[in-house]
Amino acid sequence: MIAYLGRRVIQSVLILLGVSLITFALLYLLPADPVRQIAGRSATPETVENIRRQLGLDQPFFIQYWHYLISLLSGDLGRSYIQRSEVTELIISRLPASLLLMVGAILCELAIGLTMGLVAAVRRGTATDQTLMVASFVGVSTPQFVVGLLLLYVFAVQLGWFPIGGYGTWRHLVLPSLTMGILGAGWYARMMRSSMIDVLRQDYMRTARAKGLARGAIIFRHALPNAILPVIAMIGIDIGIFMGGIVVVESVFGWPGIGQLAWQAIQRVDIPIIMGVTLVSAFAIVLGNLLADTVAPFIDPRIKLR
Amino acid sequence: EHAVDPNAKPGGAITITYKDDVATLDPAIGYDWQNWSMIKSLFDGLMDYEPGTTNLRPDLAESYEIAPDGKTFTFKLRQGVKFHNGREMTADDVKYSLDRVTNPKTQSPGAGFFGSIKGHDEVAAGKAESLSGVTVVDPYTIKFELTRPDATFLHVMAINFSHVVPKEEVEKYGADFGKHPVGTGAFKFAEWTLGQRVVFERNPDYWHKGLPHLDKISFEIGQEPIVALLRLQKGEIDVLGDVIPPAKFQEVMADPEQKARVVEGGQLHTGYITMNTTMAPFDNAKVRQAVNMAINKDRIVQLINNRAVPANQPLPPSMPGYDKEFKGYPYDVAKAKALLAEAGHPDGFDTQLFAMNTDPNPRIAQAIQQDLAAVGIKASIQSLAQANVIAAGGDKAGAPMIWSGGMAWIADFPDPSNFYGPILGCAGAVPGGWNWSWYCNKDLDAKAAEADSIVDPAKSAERARMWSAIYGKIMEDAPWAPVFNEQRFTMKSTRMGGADNLYVDPVHIPINYDNVYVTDVQ
Amino acid sequence: MTSPIAPDLPATGRMPARPRAGVWRRLVKRPLALIGLVIVAVVVAGAVLAPWLTGYDPNEQMFDGLTLEGAPLPPNASFWLGTDLLGRDLLTRILFGARTSLIIGIVANGVALLIGTLVGVTAGYFRGWIGGALMRFTDLMMAFPALLLAICLAAVLQPSLWIVAMVIALVNWVQTARVIYTETSSLAEREFIDAERTIGASAPRILFRHILPHLLPTIIVWGTLGISTTVLLEATLSFLGIGVQPPTASWGNIIFENQTYFQAAPWLVFFPGAAILALALAFNLIGDALRDILDPTQRGRA
Amino acid sequence: MSKGATSKRTGAPAPAVSVTAGPVLEISDLTVSVRGEDGERPVVSDLSFSLARGETLCIAGESGSGKSMTALAIMQLLPQPAARIESGTIRLRDIDRGDIDLAVLDERQMRRIRGDRIAMIFQEPMTSLNPVLSIGRQLVESIEAHTSLSRAEARRRAVEALKAVRIPEAESRLKQFPHELSGGMRQRVMIAMALALKPDVLIADEPTTALDVTVQGEVLELLRDLQREHGTSIILITHDMGVVAEMADCVVIMRHGRMVEQGTAADIFARPQADYTRELLAAVPRIGTGVGRQKSAEQKSVEAEMPGSVAVVNDLHVHFDLRGGFFGQVNRRVHAVEGISFSIAPRETLALVGESGCGKSTTAKALAGLVPYHGDIVIGGRNLAGLGRDQRKAVRRDVQMIFQDPYASLDPRMRVGDLVAEPLLIHGIASKEERGQLVAALFERVGLSADQMELYPHEFSGGQRQRICIARALALRPKLIIADESVSALDVSVQARVLDLLKELQREFGIAYLFISHDMAVVENISDRVAVMYLGQIVEMGTRDQVFSNPRHLYTKRLIEAVPVPDPAKRRPRFARLDQEIPSPTRKIGEDPPKLALKDLGNGHLVAVS
């Protein structure tokens, strides 16, 4: 176990290095000059060059990357070009909110998606099944902005059950998590249905029935753990997809997460922030996958940590 | 001290929302419309404007003197003004602040405004640490020597970049001063929860007795304007920091109760199309004039729910030097076609139109595109992030046409010269510059310098006439097609009090924090 | 041609009496699949025949398409689905937008699925360094937040429809690859694959004839869900100015341009949204039916 | 459901057995049909029999005759939605509630019967346990489902059940997962699970088919023990007449979904009435009867060493490396095959026998090129090690393999006709039409009809599937066929036919066989020479006669002893049970297993000396 984790950590570090190099290269190639933005519209060309020199942006690519890596080692992600603050500080201040939202969203997607998938698989071919599958597609196909605003109108403005955006208590968390969860739930519902149908065909399901177990026990104890395996792997993958939705949802609900930070940084080509957010997300994704892979053997004892 | 609204009641707290993060509150660095007026409430400069107007008046300075040659300015400072940390502000602080903002290490986007001060070039080049033209005569007197007469200098002393900062605090926080601002302003900084909230508190020691009225202002950050409007409608917040979302504008204006809470006003803004005068076919003035005639400005104004007025010259109507008589180019498709034919493009040509990607700019670009198509010009749209458009504009071979919306010129200070230098003068027509039409007319540069050397306030009308002439000449060459001047619509809660012009203050966007008040305090 | 190696058994064998019912014939016999096929046909026909189906130009901003205050018009007799914020006919734009969205939803999504499947299958079947290298690369790609990667890629390259399609394909194959990899590695352990190898089946044959059909259910699930996802991803990219450039319509960018108006002008979001949903659902219906038809253990199921 | 069926039941002939108590289960006029692409067809028709308390009823019959379907119908577990009970009644005699017709019970009511009153052990022990739940959990839950025992009590009961099926260290096994147990152990767990609730009826569907002889002996003994202790009635489905003779009180013979004959075991074996029964009994391979091949007497063992050998294996080693440690380095190794040598001459059948896990399949896979190996494999005079890819492909064509599990070795998504045609296609033999005819001929040759070419593997019974595999192996007319437990899953008559077929093909085309089996009777029947494997090494090798009439190694003796005799009169008293599993071939790196030396006892009869 320790050995396995050790190996995975080394692998993860290599992956993060790769991510940083590729992102750095892409940003380097970007057709926008951050220095001009820093220097402002009244700056003379000399001032611009001066600032470029100070930021080390006149250096060749690999030297720049090398410097970046060196400071990365001490946890320094550089200073934002636009906000002028430590990227590390900016990210740390916003990370908890995003993580919270992510956890909330994952719980929502799992709760909604798995239930839908399970019911659909068990009632395969019936009207319930069809309805649920259409619903899952509606979830996947509706832009999150619209979902978010709709939920906000109904549950916050009209019914007043939840606050109109903001951050702090669990009541603030409900609507944003739900908004993000509805999209993911569609995916999980489909995956779950598919894998559940497969499991229901297995010999051991017949054994379970032959033992005279109750329907609930058959489905939840025998089928679910087997069917959920591919879904677990999906959670690891999911974290990467999250970044897309988090931007929209955070801004609709005024959620102070890194999605908003990333969005503003992209708009203004604030390279240190983009780099930082990418690395942090990559880290989260790698961690998520590691977690998924580590949890899998506990659900399926046949899987060995390799 | 200046007059204070007699109806104002002291006390109370208000909440304002913004979509975007507050970047920094360092006066040497902050340069977007959002933190611009926030900084103005935390810091003071030697000069300021009367609330709700563009009229200059002394602020930290009690009085000033201009030498007859217009090259020496001497300011007498107000005594007993204290920084939020309790120390008294003196002339040394003023000098320190200017040395700091011009020092390249500060990386201030406003350093260029101080180009006329003696010694600026040495400091900018890193050869000197201190501006030789700024002298502390005594703790309450400071003298500026300029290399040339500069009529805009008093405005420069009113912009944020020249606001006074205490050395010890700057050194304490270093690069993070922008997150821990300490100034002399009406409000002092209280709290900053990154990504969520910035809170200002009344400065009890503010030199201007009776100001500010409010005890506390909370800026809530990161909320979609459409949601912020919902909260405003529910009475949860007091002022919408961002513009009223276009999707909701008509709903608001159709409801008399809500409409009553919207204040409309002009602003020092012009939206325009630049044409790269160094690129064929826009190197031909006839083509540029044709473009000017091809644009249906009324239709574009209609598209943005009539939230602007059509423009025919670079300067906005509320700017001194605006030429009311000037008729500009009429909307005339036939004439435009004829001009194009004269220029050798009877069948039009293909080109590109760059625009920023936030609503409503892509829409406006599409309207322009259709207008151009009507005279045969086939423009493909490049709708990009702000930074990319700016990069393309600063590249001589980058962008044939740019719609300026979203990045457009909101004046730094209410002076006609502010629309010239970096965006129409030769100085801006350099790689990385902001003169996206690459228009460089040495003649006009000379005329502009001449106008700006008229320092005597008594001759300001003459100076304005000179600027009108300059812009008139520019319009003949037509490097731009001015499209509209945006109007401001600020929406507030019912409890907000104060004159309307405080809510559309031309230099304080969205509102003048120092002078507004709430009506529901005892 | 008789081969000397062929067993010289008495050739008394009869040819099978029952002709195989073609996949297509079995597909159209299922009502749900038929609905799906009809929807796809309608969308494709709409996209192809768009210029002849409406009297409007998709990019023409009509004077009578806006109110005096600049508000779009709701559905009415002359504009069946209403107009958009520039006074253009929404129906026409949706018809023309189908072209873009079909390319993104089917071509880009299809390419992503193809790459994902190829990488996943190859890595899952060939252990050793090829599989290892492919999977490490997949892990690397997966570690990128998808949207950020798309944005960076699209910004570096010049935006155009095909570039956007390519970027979407490049970003979206990863998850599929991961899932397919896991399934392939377990399939490769199955005995019938060994059996194929003993009769001398080549690797491509095993991969395409024997492993691929088993992956079909997964591929169908990911493929159909991918339609909505990619169409909306294209819109996000457009929104950031790195997608399809205006005034070219796509279902996604019609929604994104107008999503803030979903209360003031709901038709602007509803109709293109319904179009995306219908397309995705149609493919799902076809996919579901195909999966059952191609899965012999499901024969006899209605 | 037809009403007529019920009334006819009373007229059904009562079983000729005289077991004291009345019948617990009575089936009358059961018809089960399966819906296919072209309508429904019955797979069990008008089946009637009854099961008395404490009795063992064996259902025998050829593969595909509907044995499993009958069992599943009783349990109401027919494959959905394809199969259904069309008519008939299944009466369970209940002391408290009188008769219940299981055929009309709904799922809820049926749930109370299953496991509690009727339990079932399935044909596939490997896949019938839930892989993600511990043994304990699976046992305890079925106890909890039908009793109101506390968790601790249920656990105690579970341990008891495990002890009853003679699982060593029962207590600690509860925490183990199915994949950690061998096939035999798993089957014992299945039995424990079925018996934990002391059901009235136990249905065991080929419970030993997948197990090797020694384990089979143990399991059968176990069933008998348990029946003695609890008085359970057992329906034992099998095609092994040896098992029938050993176990049955009463026998039902089925064919094509219909009952052919019914009677006591003694009657059936001594005085079979139906032709089919006689045929079936005649087909049963009997050990020591010498009905083997006439030729074997004059065959000399030297023949094997001749240069004309189809295959020569010399010092074959197959290791599986197990990874562990920080960098995933190899730290343990499975010595699956540890230095074996043999050769096979044309027209010769070499049988490889031994317990489960001794390395038989691995040897076969090495020969078929499916696992990397050390040592030499020479086929048709060419050493595989020195060949390029194309040449290897050509050589490989001469070696074909028939796998242990016919279902697993056929791609379930291909039509069987295509599967059989595939080797021809790959090697570019014959045109499309000719291929069709060749395949049809192959089908008929292995006893299937050409019509069935259009079906998919899951639509066949186990035995039919195996015939498909044989047809497939034959398609290339190989010089050597490796048959890995290929007939174990077949019913006797088919087995006999397949064995005949194999022999016939051998005569005709000179095919050599490497015949892997745990059924010593079959081995004796078909083989020329026999090699006995134990823990990856050969412990005894010689001609059939040498090994069977003069077994020298202890292990060989044990194997022969374990074979059930197909004669109820000659029931063995008790079979000595082995409660542990066989030793593991897995060792740490560097710890190589000791190498056994083979001694020639004359005429090529090799025996390991330790």
Ligand SMILES: Nc1ncnc2c1ncn2[C@@H]1O[C@H](COP(=O)(O)OP(=O)(O)OP(=O)(O)O)[C@@H](O)[C@H]1O
């Ligand atoms: N799921 C199914 N769908 C269609 N036909 C089936 C299915 N399962 C079994 N059959 C058919 O039902 C018939 C009876 O099969 P059954 O499994 O009862 O045979 P069996 O006597 O148990 O044979 P074996 O000894 O090989 O297990 C066979 O002809 C088989 O082809």
Ligand SMILES: Nc1ncnc2c1ncn2[C@@H]1O[C@H](COP(=O)(O)OP(=O)(O)OP(=O)(O)O)[C@@H](O)[C@H]1O
């Ligand atoms: N891929 C593998 N990796 C690790 N160990 C393996 C592998 N394949 C087989 N083994 C081990 O090698 C040994 C020999 O297995 P093999 O399948 O050859 O046995 P067998 O004699 O055919 O048994 P059975 O009668 O049960 O089929 C067993 O201990 C088995 O667990």
Ligand SMILES: [Mg+2]
């Ligand atoms: Mg069976």
Ligand SMILES: [Mg+2]
């Ligand atoms: Mg084996």
